[in-house]
Amino acid sequence: MLLPLRQTFLSLLSLYLFAGGTAKGLERRLNNGLAITPPMGWNSYNHYSCSPNESIIHSNAQAVVDLGLQQSGYHFVTVDCGWTLPNRTAEGTLTWNPARFPSGYPALGDFLHERGLGFGVYSDGGVQMCMTGEPAQAGSLFHEQIDADTFASWGADLLKYDNCYSDAAQGYPDAAYDPDISPLGRYANMSNAVLATHRPILFQVCDWGVDFPSAWAPGVGNSWRITNDIIPSYRTISRILNQAVPQTSFAGPGRWLDLDMLEVGNNVFTIPEEQTHFSLWAIIKSPLVIGAALKDNYTSISQASLDILKNADVISYNQDSLGVAASFRRRWTEEGYEVWAGPLSGGRTVAAVINLKDEARTLTLDLPDVGLQKAGLVRDIWNEVTVKNVLTSYTAPVESHGTILLELWDTTVADSYDGRDSTTMRQTTTFSQVYGITSSSNYTATLSFEPQPKAATVAIGNIPYTLPASGKTLSIPHITLRAGDNNTISIDSPVPPTSLRITPPPPSFYPSTSFALVGNASHVECYTGLCQPVGSKISNLSPAGSASLSITAPSSTSGRKLVEVYFCNNDIAFSTSWTTGTNTRNMTIRVNDVTTRIEVPLSGRSSELFSPGLGWQDTGTFEVLVDGWVEGENVVVVGNAYGGEGLVNWGADFVGLGVRW
Ligand SMILES: *[C@@H]1O[C@H](CO)[C@@H](O)[C@H](O)[C@H]1NC(C)=O
Ligand SMILES: *[C@@H]1O[C@H](CO)[C@@H](O)[C@H](O)[C@H]1NC(C)=O
Ligand SMILES: *[C@@H]1O[C@H](CO)[C@@H](O)[C@H](O)[C@H]1NC(C)=O
Ligand SMILES: *[C@@H]1O[C@H](CO)[C@@H](O)[C@H](O)[C@H]1NC(C)=O
Ligand SMILES: *[C@@H]1O[C@H](CO)[C@@H](O)[C@H](O)[C@H]1NC(C)=O
Ligand SMILES: *[C@@H]1O[C@H](CO)[C@@H](O)[C@H](O)[C@H]1NC(C)=O
Ligand SMILES: *[C@@H]1O[C@H](CO)[C@@H](O)[C@H](O)[C@H]1NC(C)=O
Ligand SMILES: *[C@@H]1O[C@H](CO)[C@@H](O)[C@H](O)[C@H]1NC(C)=O
Numbered sequence: 001m002l003l004p005l006r007q008t009f010l011s012l013l014s015l016y017l018f019a020g021g022t023a024k025g026l027e028r029r030l031n032n033g034l035a036i037t038p039p040m041g042w043n044s045y046n047h048y049s050c051s052p053n054e055s056i057i058h059s060n061a062q063a064v065v066d067l068g069l070q071q072s073g074y075h076f077v078t079v080d081c082g083w084t085l086p087n088r089t090a091e092g093t094l095t096w097n098p099a100r101f102p103s104g105y106p107a108l109g110d111f112l113h114e115r116g117l118g119f120g121v122y123s124d125g126g127v128q129m130c131m132t133g134e135p136a137q138a139g140s141l142f143h144e145q146i147d148a149d150t151f152a153s154w155g156a157d158l159l160k161y162d163n164c165y166s167d168a169a170q171g172y173p174d175a176a177y178d179p180d181i182s183p184l185g186r187y188a189n190m191s192n193a194v195l196a197t198h199r200p201i202l203f204q205v206c207d208w209g210v211d212f213p214s215a216w217a218p219g220v221g222n223s224w225r226i227t228n229d230i231i232p233s234y235r236t237i238s239r240i241l242n243q244a245v246p247q248t249s250f251a252g253p254g255r256w257l258d259l260d261m262l263e264v265g266n267n268v269f270t271i272p273e274e275q276t277h278f279s280l281w282a283i284i285k286s287p288l289v290i291g292a293a294l295k296d297n298y299t300s301i302s303q304a305s306l307d308i309l310k311n312a313d314v315i316s317y318n319q320d321s322l323g324v325a326a327s328f329r330r331r332w333t334e335e336g337y338e339v340w341a342g343p344l345s346g347g348r349t350v351a352a353v354i355n356l357k358d359e360a361r362t363l364t365l366d367l368p369d370v371g372l373q374k375a376g377l378v379r380d381i382w383n384e385v386t387v388k389n390v391l392t393s394y395t396a397p398v399e400s401h402g403t404i405l406l407e408l409w410d411t412t413v414a415d416s417y418d419g420r421d422s423t424t425m426r427q428t429t430t431f432s433q434v435y436g437i438t439s440s441s442n443y444t445a446t447l448s449f450e451p452q453p454k455a456a457t458v459a460i461g462n463i464p465y466t467l468p469a470s471g472k473t474l475s476i477p478h479i480t481l482r483a484g485d486n487n488t489i490s491i492d493s494p495v496p497p498t499s500l501r502i503t504p505p506p507p508s509f510y511p512s513t514s515f516a517l518v519g520n521a522s523h524v525e526c527y528t529g530l531c532q533p534v535g536s537k538i539s540n541l542s543p544a545g546s547a548s549l550s551i552t553a554p555s556s557t558s559g560r561k562l563v564e565v566y567f568c569n570n571d572i573a574f575s576t577s578w579t580t581g582t583n584t585r586n587m588t589i590r591v592n593d594v595t596t597r598i599e600v601p602l603s604g605r606s607s608e609l610f611s612p613g614l615g616w617q618d619t620g621t622f623e624v625l626v627d628g629w630v631e632g633e634n635v636v637v638v639g640n641a642y643g644g645e646g647l648v649n650w651g652a653d654f655v656g657l658g659v660r661w
Contacts, residue, residue: 417500592628
């Protein structure tokens with residue numbers, strides 16, 4: 001359905017209400033009916049830069065068909081920068097460079113349409129397109145309608161809209177990462193112009209993540225780049241993922257986070273690295289746009305890379321009808337791995353465990369880290385293994401920088417154990433592989449009996465408990481579990497319990513305001529509603545500044561505790577994205593003599609340019625097992641103790657800590 005141009009948020013809202021929209025449907029999005037699942041295709045830029053031409057496009061488009069990629073779902077073929085003549089025509093339109101595209105753009109559209117492919121065109125919301133050197137090529141700024149009409153008349157099905165030379169008023173900065181005004185106005189103008197053509201044209205916002213487009217781009221585009229460009233170097237993957245962390249929940253049908261075009265097949269990553277790249281882009285529901293030379297006179301894609309791009313399971317996660325992006329779950333910083341997961345249709349879950357280390361090894365996914373306790377079936381996609389009845393943990397081999405990608409079926413929620421997975425010897429029922437998120441003697445175990453037994457006395461560790469006369473469930477406090485151990489719980493009972501549920505101890509929260517400032521650290525009051533849940537934070541953590549608190553342990557279990565760190569980090573690597581930028585900051589948590597380092601992602605969920613706290617007052621949380629806790633007095637120091645050895649001396653800002661005692 002095509003809507004009148006310049007529609008307001010209100011009219012969208014009433015449309016969704018009329019359609020009986022769900023809460024999700026009420027979220028603002030460009031309602032052009034396109035990109036209900038993430039767009040898939042091919043784009044010339046990653047391999048051919050701003051030098052595409054007709055034979056290159058013909059040859060690669062034909063390869064999309066011949067290699068079976070079209071069959072796999074890759075549909076759009078987009079010619080990126082470098083297609084135009086520098087100047088507009090006498091009629092004021094953009095036109096193709098006839099030396100590069102001798103048959104012209106309409107004929108190129110026909111060539112693609114004859115093959116059932118979508119025609120993707122490229123322009124730029126600035127005074128010039130992204131071309132370095134002379135001659136400058138005109139951009140679409142202030143020419144939106146004539147350009148949109150031109151593209152529509154050529155049969156365009158997709159428009160990628162770039163952001164170079166955007167700040168006309170200030171001359172010609174190629175890349176303005178801190179413009180005086182938001183890019184929103186420029187992108188909205190082109191979005192409206194495209195809608196006014198009445199041709200369904202998928203609109204891709206490409207402002208490199210400037211001004212936190214997740215907050216506004218869903219209203220104008222079907223996808224939006226969330227970061228600066230991907231580069232042909234493995235570190236680019238974690239930089240982009242660290243920027244995606246706080247914003248995955250902004251994605252949904254018709255509105256996708258664009259993690260940038262794929263490098264799979266460009267021979268810049270190893271095969272395991274390509275698997276990591278493709279897996280994560282797919283499950284975060286990024287557009288999947290191949291950036292490799294599939295076929296030209298010099299290059300053809302390797303079979304191994306092609307197999308990755310055509311993996312039907314991974315593509316199905318990207319195109320899943322539920323349309324929920326996977327999110328960041330857990331990072332084990334020193335151990336060098338991290339976990340992402342998300343829901344799929346059919347009650348399934350997809351989970352990825354990324355090996356960040358430079359060596360092959362085995363890694364374990366603890367199902368509770370993705371909210372599950374058991375899976376009736378686990379499909380390990382890259383290892384090509386299927387395993388039944390996986391309880392609590394799944395362990396598998398993984399190459400350096402590779403990913404264990406799992407599809408989990410028939411799952412039960414974390415902390416619930418089925419009696420059928422226990423063993424019973426005489427009157428003793430034993431549950432093993434009971435997961436402890438923290439080391440504590442303050443777990444509660446809830447046993448269920450079905451049918452309701454006659455008065456029963458149950459014993460755990462020789463301590464007897466009596467089932468209430470009217471009850472089918474019995475809650476037993478002060479159960480001990482240790483983090484990381486294969487814990488067992490044995491119950492002596494005349495009838496075996498049908499299930500066991502574990503409730504971990506709740507976190508005790510210690511706000512940064514209760515910490516003492518040490519050295520150069522400073523206290524920062526935040527704007528109303530920010531730095532949740534405290535309203536202020538401690539900044540300037542470095543080897544010369546930290547925050548210290550003495551805590552008397554309220555429990556007697558020593559060792560490793562799960563700590564939830566509340567932090568702020570919006571140190572976005574725009575200008576260092578080509579080199580050392582990571583989109584992370586380190587923090588250290590010292591408990592008595594033991595120091596634990598964590599590398600936290602970005603937390604900003606608002607504009608780094610114009611929001612009240614510039615995204616530096618949006619809180620993120622990071623769960624980590626911290627060792628060193630003892631009975632009695634504990635000295636806790638939050639800082640960035642090793643800052644001098646890292647890239648950035650400063651740590652993330654500190655809002656508070658939750659400890660599961
Ligand atoms: C391959 O080379 C031939 C002969 O020079 C040329 O006509 C053709 O355009 C080239 N194809 C590509 C994709 O570069
Ligand atoms: C293109 O436009 C520029 C600036 O208006 C002008 O200097 C140049 O001569 C034009 N080039 C051609 C080939 O017309
Ligand atoms: C496109 O570029 C390729 C590689 O440089 C070249 O072989 C081919 O002739 C070019 N085709 C056109 C139409 O310019
Ligand atoms: C958007 O278009 C309107 C109407 O043509 C124009 O006045 C305005 O300056 C444009 N905004 C931007 C940011 O280009
Ligand atoms: C956990 O412990 C139980 C009982 O000691 C044992 O049977 C089981 O194999 C162990 N599982 C793992 C994953 O170590
Ligand atoms: C910390 O403060 C001291 C004394 O004011 C100053 O000399 C030093 O440069 C500061 N260090 C940092 C990292 O800011
Ligand atoms: C132990 O757990 C109970 C609830 O399960 C909670 O109310 C209490 O605060 C916890 N004690 C400690 C020391 O964490
Ligand atoms: C975090 O710490 C590690 C280990 O010291 C270091 O290699 C890395 O550069 C640090 N990251 C930043 C952003 O400083």
